[in-house]
Amino acid sequence: xxxxxxxxxxxxxxxxxxxxxxxxxxxxxxxxxxxxxxxxxxxxxxxxxxxxxxxxxxxxxxxxxxxxxxxxxxxxxxxxxxxxxxxxxxxxxxxxxxxxxxxxxxxxxxxxxxxxxxxxxxxxxxxxxxxxxxxxxxxxxxxxxxxxxxxxxxxxxxxxxxxxxxxxxxxxxxxxxxxxxxxxxxxxxxxxxxxxxxxxxxxxxxxxxxxxxxxxxxxxxxxxxxxxxxxxxxxxxxxx
Amino acid sequence: xxxxxxxxxxxxxxxxxxxxxxxxxxxxxxxxxxxxxxxxxxxxxxxxxxxxxxxxxxxxxxxxxxxxxxxxxxxxxxxxxxxxxxxxxxxxxxxxxxxxxxxxxxxxxxxxxxxxxxxxxxxxxxxxxxxxx
Numbered sequence: 001x002x003x004x005x006x007x008x009x010x011x012x013x014x015x016x017x018x019x020x021x022x023x024x025x026x027x028x029x030x031x032x033x034x035x036x037x038x039x040x041x042x043x044x045x046x047x048x049x050x051x052x053x054x055x056x057x058x059x060x061x062x063x064x065x066x067x068x069x070x071x072x073x074x075x076x077x078x079x080x081x082x083x084x085x086x087x088x089x090x091x092x093x094x095x096x097x098x099x100x101x102x103x104x105x106x107x108x109x110x111x112x113x114x115x116x117x118x119x120x121x122x123x124x125x126x127x128x129x130x131x132x133x134x135x136x137x138x139x140x141x142x143x144x145x146x147x148x149x150x151x152x153x154x155x156x157x158x159x160x161x162x163x164x165x166x167x168x169x170x171x172x173x174x175x176x177x178x179x180x181x182x183x184x185x186x187x188x189x190x191x192x193x194x195x196x197x198x199x200x201x202x203x204x205x206x207x208x209x210x211x212x213x214x215x216x217x218x219x220x221x222x223x224x225x226x227x228x229x230x231x232x233x234x235x236x237x238x239x240x
Numbered sequence: 241x242x243x244x245x246x247x248x249x250x251x252x253x254x255x256x257x258x259x260x261x262x263x264x265x266x267x268x269x270x271x272x273x274x275x276x277x278x279x280x281x282x283x284x285x286x287x288x289x290x291x292x293x294x295x296x297x298x299x300x301x302x303x304x305x306x307x308x309x310x311x312x313x314x315x316x317x318x319x320x321x322x323x324x325x326x327x328x329x330x331x332x333x334x335x336x337x338x339x340x341x342x343x344x345x346x347x348x349x350x351x352x353x354x355x356x357x358x359x360x361x362x363x364x365x366x367x368x369x370x371x372x373x
Contacts, residue, residue, distance in 0.1 A: 015333065025335035033336050044340050055347045059354050066358035069365045076298050094295040101291060105284035108326045115274050217273060217328070224326045228319055234291075235315035239298050240308070 043218045047225045050178075054229050057171050058236055064163035073159035075238050079143070093238045096139050097230065100179075103132030104227040107186075107220045114216035119193050122216060126190035129223060133183040140176045144169075171233055178226050189219045273328045283325045290314045290321075 015034055016024050026032050033041045065072050076089040083091065110125035147168070154169055156162040192198065193216065201210040294314040297307055324330040329337055 018334065022334050022338060025333065032339070033333070035333060036336055041336070044336065048340050048343060051344050052347070055344070055350070059347075059350060062351070063354045063358045063361075066355065067361035067365065069362065069369070076301075090295065090298050094291070097291050097295070098288065101284070101287045104287070104322065104326055105280065108280040108284070109277060111273070112275065112277055112280065221327055224322055227326075228322050231315055231318045231322065235294065235311050239294060239311045 037214060039214060039218050040221070043221045047221065050225065050229075054171075054174070054232070057167075057174060058232060061163075061167040061171060061237065064167055065161070068161040068163060070161040072161050073157060073164045075240075078147070078159065079238065090238060092139060092143055093234065096136055096143075097234055099132050099136050099139070100227050100230050103129045103136070104224055106132065107223045111217045111220045114193065114198075114213040117199065117213065119196055119199060122213075123190045123194035126186050126193065126216070126219070130183045130186040130190065133179050133186065133223075133226075137176055137179050137183070140172060140179075144172075167237070171237060175226070175229055175233055178229065182223050182226050185219055185222060189215055273331060275325075275328075275331075279325065283321050286321060287318055290318045294318075 015021060025034055028034075036044075079091075079093050080087055080089045081091050082088075106125045107129045110122050110129060113121040113125060147165075151158050152165045152168065154166040157165050192202075192211065193213075196202075198211050198213045198215070201212070203210055291314075294311060297310050297314075302310065323341075329341070
């Protein structure tokens with residue numbers, strides 16, 4: 001019974017709109033986030049802390065780039081590829097961006113089908129999202145290999161400011177790790193959806209709580225966050 | 241006893257979901273965040289267009305303030321669409337939205353501090369560590 005009290009988000013008290021609502025929610029007894037389950041609130045708070053981690057990485061990159069007296073390597077040239085004889089700037093990164101955005105689209109639809117209790121479509125869309133994510137990581141591995149072959153190291157590179165390598169490996173490496181964890185998370189939840197765990201309210205092996213389709217939305221929050229971080233990395237690291 | 245309680249709970253929650261589905265379209269404070277698929281497809285399309293635009297900024301080699309402002313504009317629009325629609329922040333209660341969206345704004349203070357700091361470092365490097373010609 002206690003767990004329904006925590007998970008059931010339908011029965012919330014009368015909610016006030018606007019600033020009065022914020023004051024009432026935050027000054028109320030027991031819960032500040034009235035119609036949000038603990039799982040979703042915790043994922044949001046985790047994402048907030050992750051925002052600060054990525055902010056610190058991008059800030060240290062900004063500081064390195066602004067304070068160096070050596071010219072910064074031109075990312076447009078560094079990440080250019082020769083495809084069919086044509087020299088296209090930044091093309092790999094552009095493709096990676098489109099892949100990640102596509103994965104966000106399939107994830108958003110998976111959440112939607114999850115709440116409609118359409119488990120086959122939900123699982124299929126989640127697996128499609130995971131496949132896009134794995135493709136992204138694969139392309140990132142290719143990019144890393146290419147740059148390492150060209151002599152980029154955390155302490156130096158052939159084109160300019162030595163901090164370029166450190167910033168690049170740190171920022172994209174941490175983001176790639178997040179994508180990888182997201183792929184694993186997606187596959188784990190997709191398996192549960194496929195098996196029908198949330199239709200029969202099967203209990204989780206670790207928490208022994210009954211799951212429901214909200215976990216698809218929570219997984220989605222994490223996945224969209226990974227895409228969101230890429231938006232900032234793309235703008236500040238690759239395009240700036 | 242527990243089994244019976246669980247069974248009843250299960251029935252209640254399925255009833256609850258059906259009731260919810262019945263008036264899901266248009267419900268803003270929806271329990272299960274149900275929105276039309278079309279909305280997601282439109283946002284998806286916009287994200288593609290905005291990404292293509294920011295790539296074209298680089299492809300056409302736009303430079304200077306125009307480049308930076310275009311990059312920032314496309315970045316903010318994309319981030320806003322992802323958070324508001326894909327992450328459903330537009331439909332959450334303000335108590336959650338402000339708790340999550342306001343703290344990152346403080347990062348801008350950190351940015352300002354580090355801009356001053358790196359300007360200062362840059363100046364010191366030019367003054368004391370400039371390669372002797």
